[in-house]
Amino acid sequence: MPELPEVDSVKTSLNELISGKTIESVTVRYAPMIEGTPAAFQNALRGKTIESFSRRGKYLLWHLGNKTLVSHLRMEGKYYLKDAGAPMDAHEHVAFVFEDGKALHYHDVRKFGTFALRDHAEVYTTPPLDKLGPEPLSDAFTPETLRTWLKGERAIKTVLLDQRTVAGIGNIYADEILFCAGIHPKTKARRIQDADKLARCIKDILQKAVHDGGASIRSYKNTLGVSGRFQLHLSVHTKEGEPCCFCRSAIVKTKVGGRGTYYCPRCQKH
DNA sequence: CCCACTGTTTTAGG
DNA sequence: GCCTAAAACAGTGG
Structure with a gap:
């Protein structure tokens, strides 16, 4: 569900349901989706609290203090709210488990989705966000x-x-x-x-x-x-x-x- | 069974 | 620089 309006809807839902939660652990079942090694990804995310979610183009941004997780859903990526400990379905490739007993599973039949972790200070000046044109619903687009x-x-x-x-x-x-x-x-x-x-x-x-x-x-x-x-x-x-x-x-x-x-x-x- | 097609992006080759 | 095809992958429909 990748275009701007769909990602915006995902962002809104996640802000309502997930913001404020602290990540206890991350499970990676399909490593090619993650930039860098799964171990580095998991270590960097453990203990981080989610301040909010935002959207830039078709990208979903997780704001985690000094780090920002950049998620692209490509063709078929979806997030599902589950209980911690819930088994991962066949097409779920990453699970974020929270300290409050909930979890967010990333579901992507075609495995095209991507995750990249950035320093917050550099998220807009490094790939993949650095070359994006203006936000069409902002005043920057004329x-x-x-x-x-x-x-x-x-x-x-x-x-x-x-x-x-x-x-x-x-x-x-x-x-x-x-x-x-x-x-x-x-x-x-x-x-x-x-x-x-x-x-x-x-x-x-x-x-x-x-x-x-x-x-x-x-x-x-x-x-x-x-x-x-x-x-x-x-x-x-x-x-x-x-x-x-x-x-x-x-x-x-x-x-x-x-x-x-x-x-x-x-x-x-x- | 085989081929084309699917809300994406990037890369290779002409 | 632009175009096409292909690649990453899995499912669906004709």
Whole structure:
């Protein structure tokens, strides 16, 4: 459940349920997910108290005083609140056990997720967060900052998926944003005229999705049993063959930058 | 069974 | 610099 609105929902749930807990121990069953050695990871986390969780782009940050744990859920990462001592399910690869008898299990069928521990002082100036573009829902993101990327021959969808342009847009929201803006996903970046409108659609779509708690498509429930509702408001993504809500044309599925891409052939022009 | 596809990111090669 | 394909991995659907 990786894009900005979904990670934001995870962050909110974890702040309500996990903040303030102290880590007693960490179990690592699949080491490649962890940057560095599991032993160093476990030793550094033991005894740390979780101040809060935050989000940067699609990354979830655990604030642990002088250390920050940077977690990326990639395609299918999820967190589940369990009791300490609960067995780890087949697809749970890391378990954080707390002193109060609870535990947080990281579940990831495809094992693509990553964990990296950083000194808090360096978390934003070292990989993976150092090259991220502005937060789309903050004042740091403006039509002017967007305009600096509206150059060259790249497809506009590719530009939106580039995390340096703006942080947090993934495949679902790129499609929805371009529908909102009336822009064909294959339009060359340098041909985009109305940066104001595109920037506004980025903010509008993401804001509404955050408000809805993200989208749950092809996955049952979000982390900690919280379900998103934004999938009910999708206009084009996963809607191949269905009539456009605006003009009734059949939604088309194509491929842009190797990613499945949905658009309305009538409402979205080059 | 085989192939394509899946909410990501990074890397290699042309 | 840009594009594609592939890689990490597992499950699903045609």
